[in-house]
Amino acid sequence: MKNNISFDGFIQIAIVVKDIEKAAEAWANLLNFPVPEIRYLPPVHNPDLTYRGKPAFYGLKLANIRVGNFVIELHEPDEKDSTFREFLDQHGNGVHHLGFQVGEKRDAIIGELEEMGYAMRTIGYYPGSSWTIVDAEDDLGVNLNIKPRA
Template sequence: MKNNIGFDGFIQIAIVVKDIRKAAESWAKLFNIPVPEIRDNPPAHNPDLTYRGQPAYYGLKVANIQVGNFVIELHEPDEHDSTFREFLDKHGNGVHHLGFQVGDKRDAIIGELEEMGYAMRTVGYYPGSSWTIVDSEDDLGVNLNIKPRA
């Protein structure tokens, strides 16, 4: 790639689970840390969120475990169509994506990945940044999350 994804931008491992409470407790026990807070994000119509090119409407429970310079994110999707539900239905529990912070190279990297055949699966915008899940699991065994900043 002309616009490389640097290892220094590795910020996240996201794991999709069927039971976030159980997973959060298990990770906490493994690391001997408090059980992380579980945020319940109910489905909402959000013009800044798409799934496979269409407006997305889904709920997601999320728990974050800070590990050094990166975070382990646990995701439990609801029944609505989403990248997380798609992954869980296809694979069961597992690593959904690796996240990379790439700064102002985000659009160039996304463009190159699309040229390589990796479609944007989900795009979300929030104040100050965005996230793009790139559909790379068939070739790489995992999807990529490309972010300008964390």
């Protein structure tokens, strides 16, 4: 790639789980951390969120285990169509994506990944940043989350 994805920007591992309460407790015990807060993000009609090119509408339980500038994210999706539900249905519990903060190179990297045949699975925008899940499971064994800023 012309626009390299740097490990300096490796900020996240996201794990999809069937039971977030169980997983959060297990991670907390393993890392000797307090059990992280579990938040529920209900389905919201958001024109800035897509899944496989169509508007997305799904809920998600989410827990973050922060270690410095790095985050282990736990995701428990509801039954509605989403990248997280798709992964859980196909693979069960597992690493859904690795997240990289790439700054101003975001659009160039996304463009190169598309040229390489990697589909944009989910795109979401929020104040001050965005996230793009790139479907790389077949080649890399995991998806990528490309973000300009964390």
